[in-house]
Amino acid sequence: xxxxxxxGSNVEVAEPRILxxxxxxxxxxxxxxxxFEKQAKRWALTRSGHxxxxxxxxxxxxxxxxxxxxxxxxxxxxxxxxxxxxxxxDYDIVEGPMADDQIWNFVExxxxxxxxxxxxxxxxxxxxxxxxxxxxxxRALKTIEFxxxxxx
Numbered sequence: 001x002x003x004x005x006x007x008g009s010n011v012e013v014a015e016p017r018i019l020x021x022x023x024x025x026x027x028x029x030x031x032x033x034x035x036f037e038k039q040a041k042r043w044a045l046t047r048s049g050h051x052x053x054x055x056x057x058x059x060x061x062x063x064x065x066x067x068x069x070x071x072x073x074x075x076x077x078x079x080x081x082x083x084x085x086x087x088x089x090d091y092d093i094v095e096g097p098m099a100d101d102q103i104w105n106f107v108e109x110x111x112x113x114x115x116x117x118x119x120x121x122x123x124x125x126x127x128x129x130x131x132x133x134x135x136x137x138x139r140a141l142k143t144i145e146f147x148x149x150x151x152x
Contacts, residue, residue: 005033005133005144007054008043012149016056016141027094028083030136033058033144034098039130044152051152056144058133064140069096072124074117081111092140095133 007013016031025032033056034040044051060066067089069076080099083089084107099107106123109115115123135141 002060003035003058004147005035005056005058006037006040007031007033007056008040008045008047009052009054010044010047010049012052013054014146014149016135016144016146018136018138018141024084024086025134026080026083026099026132027091027096027134028087028089028136030094030134031141031144033133033135034131035133036129036131041152052149053152054149055147057147058144061139061143064092064137064143065090066093066095067091069094072097072121077107077110077117077120081107084108085111089136092137093133093135093143096131098130098132 007016018030020029034043037053040053041051044053067079069079076096079089079094084099084104103124106115106120110117110120135144
């Protein structure tokens with residue numbers, strides 16, 4: 001797959017890095033992007049200071065260990081719950097739907113046993129599609145090339 005991916009931020013990120021920022025995300029630590037420019041704009045607008053959309057050309061490297069979740073499934077839920085709880089995986093790249101703030105609250109309730117799996121799936125029907133692709137290793141970062149940034 002060759003595609004443009006976007007990263008919403010408050011700065012231009014010409015040289016992406018993997019930052020371990022102290023809290024766990026859907027697919028673990030890594031450099032998070034999306035194929036949806038509109039979603040990257042939402043990410044950028046949540047930052048203090050400037051709102052910047054960074055663009056990258058992504059060229060898939062099939063030698064890397066890549067995990068793709070085409071949609072939210074039980075496997076996706078278990079993977080996100082594990083990553084959000086601190087479980088480390090060995091994938092170079094992970095791609096799939098994201099658990100936004102509302103969905104994350106439901107994931108927490110599932111992890112804590114307040115929701116059954118069936119109740120979780122009833123509550124997470126999306127109004128709009130989401131997407132994230134996470135570059136989890138230095139090898140993975142070599143698959144993206146900075147093309148430019150736009151200030152909102």
